[in-house]
Each structure stands twice: as structure tokens, then as C-alpha cells.
Amino acid sequence: MHGTPPLQVLIDKLDSYAALADDDRRSLSSLSHFRKAVSGGTYLVREGTTPEHCAVLLEGYAIRHKLSLDGGRQIVSLQIPGDPLDVQHLFLDRADHNIQALGPATVAMIPFADLRALVMARPGLIHAFAICGQIEASILQEWLLNVGRRNAQQRLVHLFCEISVRLENTGHATRDGFILPMTQEELGDSTSLTAVHVNRSLMALERGGWIERNGRTISFPNRAAAIKMAGFNPQYLHHGRQRVTLTEA
Amino acid sequence: MHGTPPLQVLIDKLDSYAALADDDRRSLSSLSHFRKAVSGGTYLVREGTTPEHCAVLLEGYAIRHKLSLDGGRQIVSLQIPGDPLDVQHLFLDRADHNIQALGPATVAMIPFADLRALVMARPGLIHAFAICGQIEASILQEWLLNVGRRNAQQRLVHLFCEISVRLENTGHATRDGFILPMTQEELGDSTSLTAVHVNRSLMALERGGWIERNGRTISFPNRAAAIKMAGFNPQYLHHGRQRVTLTEA
DNA sequence: CGACACATTGAACAGCATCAACCCAGGTGG
DNA sequence: CCACCTGGGTTGATGCTGTTCAATGTGTCG
Numbered sequence: 001m002h003g004t005p006p007l008q009v010l011i012d013k014l015d016s017y018a019a020l021a022d023d024d025r026r027s028l029s030s031l032s033h034f035r036k037a038v039s040g041g042t043y044l045v046r047e048g049t050t051p052e053h054c055a056v057l058l059e060g061y062a063i064r065h066k067l068s069l070d071g072g073r074q075i076v077s078l079q080i081p082g083d084p085l086d087v088q089h090l091f092l093d094r095a096d097h098n099i100q101a102l103g104p105a106t107v108a109m110i111p112f113a114d115l116r117a118l119v120m121a122r123p124g125l126i127h128a129f130a131i132c133g134q135i136e137a138s139i140l141q142e143w144l145l146n147v148g149r150r151n152a153q154q155r156l157v158h159l160f161c162e163i164s165v166r167l168e169n170t171g172h173a174t175r176d177g178f179i180l181p182m183t184q185e186e187l188g189d190s191t192s193l194t195a196v197h198v199n200r201s202l203m204a205l206e207r208g209g210w211i212e213r214n215g216r217t218i219s220f221p222n223r224a225a226a227i228k229m230a231g232f233n234p235q236y237l238h239h240g241r242q243r244v245t246l247t248e249a
Numbered sequence: 250m251h252g253t254p255p256l257q258v259l260i261d262k263l264d265s266y267a268a269l270a271d272d273d274r275r276s277l278s279s280l281s282h283f284r285k286a287v288s289g290g291t292y293l294v295r296e297g298t299t300p301e302h303c304a305v306l307l308e309g310y311a312i313r314h315k316l317s318l319d320g321g322r323q324i325v326s327l328q329i330p331g332d333p334l335d336v337q338h339l340f341l342d343r344a345d346h347n348i349q350a351l352g353p354a355t356v357a358m359i360p361f362a363d364l365r366a367l368v369m370a371r372p373g374l375i376h377a378f379a380i381c382g383q384i385e386a387s388i389l390q391e392w393l394l395n396v397g398r399r400n401a402q403q404r405l406v407h408l409f410c411e412i413s414v415r416l417e418n419t420g421h422a423t424r425d426g427f428i429l430p431m432t433q434e435e436l437g438d439s440t441s442l443t444a445v446h447v448n449r450s451l452m453a454l455e456r457g458g459w460i461e462r463n464g465r466t467i468s469f470p471n472r473a474a475a476i477k478m479a480g481f482n483p484q485y486l487h488h489g490r491q492r493v494t495l496t497e498a
Numbered sequence: 499c500g501a502c503a504c505a506t507t508g509a510a511c512a513g514c515a516t517c518a519a520c521c522c523a524g525g526t527g528g
Numbered sequence: 529c530c531a532c533c534t535g536g537g538t539t540g541a542t543g544c545t546g547t548t549c550a551a552t553g554t555g556t557c558g
Contacts, residue, residue, distance in 0.1 A: 072398035074393060074398045076390045088383050092384070096484055096487075123375060130340050134337050134341050134386075141315060142315070144323060145325070148396045185504080194548080197547070199507085202505095231319075235297075400514095401514075432535085445516080448538060
């Protein structure tokens with residue numbers, strides 16, 4: 001092994017949530033795991049199963065989604081590089097959703113047995129993972145508000161604001177714009193719209209000067225205006241050091 | 250103190266998630282706290298604040314909700330007796346939603362400082378609370394699917410199925426029906442419908458034989474049919490012993 | 499070059515929203 | 529004890545937002 005260890009992204013992420021002790025960091029980085037490259041569309045978790053490995057997204061994107069009886073798909077979350085895909089299954093054994101790679105992606109697979117043994121023995125780590133899980137729940141709440149109480153254009157702009165901030169936070173985009181990792185179909189499944197209506201709304205947003213598009217690249221000509229029209233308040237992302245730490249407790 | 254201690258509901262709930270050690274139970278029950286009776290509509294948590302106390306619902310009901318800029322309210326969760334209202338704030342300090350009592354309710358208020366000090370020192374307890382938080386997240390996901398991908402009648406029946414199961418699990422209802430703790434307005438804010446459309450949909454459901462109503466009491470003439478039409482699969486509630494325990498890890 | 503996935507456009511339609519009125523039961527005060 | 533008020537529930541008429549179905553355009557990759 002040379003260069004930065006593959007699990008470093010995860011360690012950094014957890015560390016930003018609840019400053020880890022040196023031991024915690026060391027023991028995380030010595031976790032057994034293997035890298036896996038998957039092609040777009042690969043299922044990493046299937047509803048109803050009990051995952052054996054915790055996948056951490058190293059490169060690429062993934063979505064969590066649920067299906068309704070009549071075949072409708074609702075994307076309930078977008079995962080970006082560095083995100084552990086399976087915090088839920090650290091605490092619950094049965095998957096009640098699917099996780100699918102959006103495009104070609106590489107993941108680190110950590111056997112849950114090992115991860116649990118380690119984490120349960122170290123309160124600092126359970127705590128960090130629990131924070132991680134709570135932030136995901138917080139994002140879910142905002143998505144519910146987005147789908148439930150905003151119109152098509154607001155929903156899309158709100159989603160773009162979120163993606164843009166999350167990608168900037170992890171150094172995967174700059175203020176100049178970001179590359180949208182999803183098709184219009186997938187945008188529709190994230191915002192509870194049809195692909196057709198997503199298309200029309202995007203065109204309208206572009207004509208209205210809310211967004212600019214260049215292939216899959218999205219940028220905001222006037223970021224403040226976009227934030228305002230979508231009612232975007234990044235607080236729900238809980239980024240930065242505003243969380244509860246062991247020492248504060 | 251005599252009779253069952255007020256925090257017993259919480260202890261039982263956590264215990265059902267991750268079998269607690271005797272110490273864990275004892276230390277929970279000796280937590281300092283005070284009872285508080287509140288009238289309907291009282292805010293127990295306000296967005297943007299940092300709650301000082303963890304409220305546990307002893308009697309009555311509460312909702313979590315978020316507001317959009319244009320004044321739309323989205324209820325993101327319904328809390329029933331025994332639910333801790335604030336698991337999120339065990340791990341995140343800033344509230345990004347509101348919590349409001351639905352009708353007259355009584356809560357136990359536990360100072361967060363005490364609760365955190367206790368919980369952080371006991372991995373078994375962090376674990377139990379983390380499971381509790383993950384189950385809430387799991388319910389949120391299902392609500393997102395509900396609002397995003399089901400029609401008005403399905404949304405309502407799905408919500409009724411959920412409430413009915415949760416109330417039965419905690420002994421607050423029987424198979425004969427349950428008392429709906431919310432108005433049609435609140436049903437609308439939970440399902441992203443207007444009160445008017447909730448009303449029409451309820452009438453249609455009644456005429457169609459899907460539900461029966463008697464004042465605020467709801468029952469299912471044909472439970473299996475209702476479950477099927479709403480696409481209700483109780484797995485997302487993670488009730489019963491299907492969770493990850495320390496010993497399994 | 500052809501195949502395929504994705505994006506774009508049009509026309510007709512449906513589900514739910516909106517606004518406005520009315521009803522009913524329970525509670526309050528004169 | 530009744531008159532009134534208020535919060536919730538019910539109903540009607542109308543229209544907008546987003547859906548549906550179907551066709552056409554466009555870029556990429558074997």
C-alpha cells in the first residue's frame with residue numbers, strides 16, 4: 001500500500017463530524033476491505049436483503065431508491081464520493097431500499113462483521129456514524145419538503161443548490177458550476193416529476209436566467225437569486241463544526 | 250416515586266431495539282427529568298434553536314414539520330406516546346425542523362447535558378438511540394415515496410396503515426380501529442394534499458369500502474385489501490427483533 | 499453506418515388546487 | 529338557557545400544474 005489509503009475519505013468525513021481519537025483513526029484505516037469497480041446501474045444493495053459489506057463510495061455516484069407497487073421509482077438520496085452507502089445497516093439488518101451506482105463507480109467494501117466489531121467497541125466511532133446517519137435523515141426531511149411543498153422549478157433548483165454545495169464541500173466542484181451526475185429521468189425520480197416535465201422545467205429555468213447548462217454542466221448566473229427562489233437554506237446539511245462532540249457533552 | 254417510573258416507556262422502547270444491559274436500564278431510569286403538560290399547538294422544538302431538553306412523549310401526539318418560504322407546511326413525522334421527540338439532537342445541535350404537540354400532551358423533559366453525558370459513556374445506549382434514529386430515517390424514506398409516488402387515496406390509506414400498526418405495536422389501538430389524532434388539515438400537510446382534497450378522498454375511500462369512519466375513529470373493513478391498494482409493507486417500521494445487536498456483531 | 503440512450507417538443511388530458519360557501523357540534527358568555 | 533362564535537368538516541365550480549402518449553432530434557459508441 002502506498003499513497004493515501006483508500007479509506008481516507010471516509011475517515012476524513014467522520015473526523016469532520018466528531019473529532020476522532022488517533023486510535024479511532026488508526027483502527028479505521030487498518031480495516032480489512034477490498035476495492036471494487038462497478039459499472040453504471042449495478043445494484044450495491046437490494047431491498048429485502050441483509051448486506052454483508054459496507055460499501056464506501058470512492059469515485060462516482062450512487063442513488064438510494066424505493067419502488068412503489070405500480071412501478072414508480074422514488075430516489076430518496078444521492079450519494080457522492082466519500083459517502084458511506086450503508087450507515088443504516090450498521091444499525092438495522094434488513095435493507096428497505098435499493099442502492100444503485102449512477103455511472104461507473106468504485107467502492108471500498110468493508111465486511112460488516114469487522115466494521116461492527118470495531119465500531120461497537122469504540123463509542124467515538126458509533127457516535128461519528130450516528131451523526132452521519134442523522135445528517136442523512138435531515139437531508140431526507142428536506143427532500144420531503146421539496147417534493148411535497150415546492151413547484152417543479154423550485155424543486156429542481158433546490159436540488160441543484162444541494163448538489164452544488166455538497167460537491168463544493170468535498171472539493172468535487174467549484175463555484176463555477178458542477179457536473180450533474182444524473183439524467184433527466186433520474187432528476188424526475190428524485191423530484192417526483194416525469195422526465196418530460198423535468199425537461200420543460202429545465203428549459204424554462206434556462207430561459208428565465210435561473211440556471212445555465214452546458215451539456216451536463218450546471219451553473220448559476222445569479223446564485224443568490226437561485227437560493228432565494230428555491231428557498232434553499234444549507235443548514236440542513238449540517239456541514240462545518242456545528243455538531244455535538246463528546247467533549248461538549 | 251411509585252407506580253411505573255415515567256421514563257419506563259422510553260426504556261422499554263430502547264430495550265426492544267437493542268437489548269439493554271441492566272446498568273443501562275437502571276441509569277436511564279435514574280435520569281433527572283420533569284414532567285410537563287402542554288396544550289395542543291405548543292411548540293416543543295423550534296427550527297434554528299438548540300434544544301436544551303430532550304422531550305419524551307408520555308401521553309398525546311406530536312408532529313415534526315418544516316415550512317417552505319411561501320408558507321407551505323410539510324409534516325415530516327408523527328410521534329406517538331413513548332417516542333423520544335429529539336433523537337436528532339442527541340447528535341446534531343441545531344434544530345432544522347419544528348416539533349409541535351398535536352393535542353394536549355404530557356412530556357418528560359430530560360436535560361440534554363445529562364442525557365449526553367450518560368449516553369456517550371455507554372456504547373449500548375448510543376447504539377440503542379442510533380437505531381431509534383435510523384428507524385425514523387427509514388420512516389422518512391417511506392413518507393417520501395408516499396408523497397412522491399402514490400395518489401391521494403393511496404397516500405391516505407398508507408398513512409392510516411402506518412398509524413394503525415404503530416399504535417397497535419405500542420398497545421394504543423386494537424385491530425378494531427384507531428382514533429386518528431389529526432385533523433384533515435394535518436392529514437393534508439402530512440400527505441402533501443390540501444384539506445379539501447383530503448376530505449373528498451376520505452369520502453371516496455369510505456364510499457369505496459376501503460375505510461370506515463366514526464368521528465375520528467378509523468377502521469378497515471378489509472385490512473388485507475387496504476394494505477394491498479396502498480402498497481403498505483410494514484418492514485420499514487423495523488418492529489420486532491430484527492435489528493443488529495451487540496452480540497451479533 | 500446503425501443502434502441506442504438521452505433530450506426535446508407537441509397535443510390532449512387528469513388530478514389536485516383554489517376560492518368560496520355552507521353545515522354542524524361544542525363551548526362561552528350574557 | 530339561548531345566542532353566538534369558532535374550529536373543523538363538507539360541497540360546488542373552475543382552472544392550473546404536471547401527466548401521458550407519441551413523435552422527432554442528437555450525440556456517442558460499437
